[in-house]
Amino acid sequence: MPIVIHVPTALIALYWYFVVQVLAIFLYATWVRFQLDLFSQDFINTYLAFAIIGMLGYAFGGGPFFFAAFKYSRTAKSRSLRTRIGLVVMYFTSTLPLFIMDLWIVYNNGIVNVLQGICFVIQLVSWFFGSFAVWFIYMWQVAKFVHKRRGGGRPIMFQQGVGQQTAGTPPRPRLMWSPGRGSGPV
Numbered sequence: 001m002p003i004v005i006h007v008p009t010a011l012i013a014l015y016w017y018f019v020v021q022v023l024a025i026f027l028y029a030t031w032v033r034f035q036l037d038l039f040s041q042d043f044i045n046t047y048l049a050f051a052i053i054g055m056l057g058y059a060f061g062g063g064p065f066f067f068a069a070f071k072y073s074r075t076a077k078s079r080s081l082r083t084r085i086g087l088v089v090m091y092f093t094s095t096l097p098l099f100i101m102d103l104w105i106v107y108n109n110g111i112v113n114v115l116q117g118i119c120f121v122i123q124l125v126s127w128f129f130g131s132f133a134v135w136f137i138y139m140w141q142v143a144k145f146v147h148k149r150r151g152g153g154r155p156i157m158f159q160q161g162v163g164q165q166t167a168g169t170p171p172r173p174r175l176m177w178s179p180g181r182g183s184g185p186v
Contacts, residue, residue, distance in 0.1 A: 010069035010083045017066075017090050020126055021058045024051045024098055027119045038109055043101075050097040057093025062086040084137050091130040099127035 028051050033044055065086030073079035102120045111117040 008070050008079075010066045010079065010086070013083065013086060013090075014063060014066035014070065016126070017058050017062055017094065020122055021051075021055045021094060023115075023119050023122060024054060024094070027115055031113050031116055038112075039105075047098075047101055050094075050101065054090075054094030054098060057089055061089035061093065065089065084133075087130065087133050088137060091134045095123070095126045095130045099123045 028048055032039070032047050035044070039047075063086070065082045069079045069082035069086065073082060102116075102123045105116070106120050111120065
């Protein structure tokens with residue numbers, strides 16, 4: 001029988017974003033800063049700024065939230081909340097700006113260096129899954145906000161078949177079964 005190992009999402013994100021941040025700094029240190037013929041000095045400084053902002057976002061935002069979700073969360077709700085906050089912090093401080101800059105580099109110059117290609121693919125994967133996750137986190141929060149402000153939704157009346165109604169009388173509502181109201185539908 002195969003052994004199935006469940007690795008928590010917060011732990012995967014903790015390690016993944018650490019690797020992404022280290023590679024972004026390493027790419028800057030070994031390749032981007034020496035490409036004055038390909039990029040302007042402003043672009044090189046901006047890349048460094050976003051690499052530093054991403055590392056600070058990881059060190060003081062995303063990383064602690066991922067670690068707290070993995071180590072100190074007692075309920076699934078607190079684990080989910082901490083993981084979601086960490087994902088949003090990392091998406092806006094690191095993934096989105098660095099992906100846009102790497103995409104601009106690849107679009108204008110192509111893949112020039114092996115490390116640059118590896119970093120681009122890793123940023124692409126981070127951006128894809130991060131965008132997907134942040135979009136669903138946003139939709140979840142908006143739906144929760146609307147639900148709290150507008151109520152539980154519209155009431156739905158379940159009706160009996162058309163052949164069972166008498167002419168001129170409104171259809172009798174059929175209520176759904178709920179626990180504690182008997183053994184089946186009313």
